[in-house]
Amino acid sequence: xxxxxxSGCAPxxxxxxxxxxxxxxxxxxxxxAEEVYREYNEAGNARIAGESDPDPxxxxxxxxxxxxxxxxxxxxxxxxxxxxxxxxxxFTGVDASGLDSEPTISARICLDGSxxxxxxxxxxxxxxxxxxxxxxxxxxFVRVGDQLKxxxxxxxxxxxx
Numbered sequence: 001x002x003x004x005x006x007s008g009c010a011p012x013x014x015x016x017x018x019x020x021x022x023x024x025x026x027x028x029x030x031x032x033a034e035e036v037y038r039e040y041n042e043a044g045n046a047r048i049a050g051e052s053d054p055d056p057x058x059x060x061x062x063x064x065x066x067x068x069x070x071x072x073x074x075x076x077x078x079x080x081x082x083x084x085x086x087x088x089x090x091f092t093g094v095d096a097s098g099l100d101s102e103p104t105i106s107a108r109i110c111l112d113g114s115x116x117x118x119x120x121x122x123x124x125x126x127x128x129x130x131x132x133x134x135x136x137x138x139x140x141f142v143r144v145g146d147q148l149k150x151x152x153x154x155x156x157x158x159x160x161x
Contacts, residue, residue, distance in 0.1 A: 022143055023099040030093030033105045033141045036148045038088060041111075045085045048116075061144060062151040079121040087112040089134065090161060105141040105148070110134055110161035134161050 023029040040059035047056055060068055075081060090110040097104050114133040120126045136156035141148045 022101060022103045023096070026093065026096040026099070029096040029099055029103055029105050030091075030107065033093070033107055033139075033148055034091040036141060037091060037107070037109060037139060037150070040150060041086060041088050048082045048084065059150055061142070061149045064150045064153050067153065080126065081119050082116060083119050084116040086116050092160075094138070103141075103143050103148075107139050107141070108136055108156050108160060109139055110136050110158070132158055134158055136161050 023032065036059060039054070040056055043054045043056040043059065046054070057065060057068055088109060089112045090108075092108045093105070094108055095104075095106040112134050113131070117125050117127045136158045137153050138156040139150055140152040142151050143149075
């Protein structure tokens with residue numbers, strides 16, 4: 001009798017949600033990836049300026065996160081610091097796959113590092129003289145939950161910038 005009385009009070013079963021596609025088109029995926037990269041670059045510039053929020057590592061996973069951690073460790077061990085800013089000069093979508101569920105997006109980005117310098121413990125500029133001012137990278141993004149994260153960054157031809 002108790003079971004019968006309680007069964008009338010039981011909540012109705014929840015409807016199973018229909019999965020929403022991650023992106024409707026390549027253009028939408030590339031635009032979202034560019035926005036993430038711009039936010040990441042701004043966070044990196046803020047970190048260089050001594051600000052801790054947002055943390056650029058919040059935009060990274062996998063190899064990209066490991067490379068950032070290694071880079072910070074190297075600068076600390078060598079008594080070096082960065083000064084200035086990196087500027088994103090172009091973002092070109094290269095490939096987008098799995099847009100309906102688990103997207104992987106690749107893009108070529110060009111960064112102008114002419115405003116970014118390396119300083120030693122004595123505040124001397126030790127930026128390599130032969131450094132390219134504009135560099136290209138191939139960046140890969142993956143979806144983690146409801147966010148895009150940068151998973152890899154590798155050198156690309158700067159001629160394409």
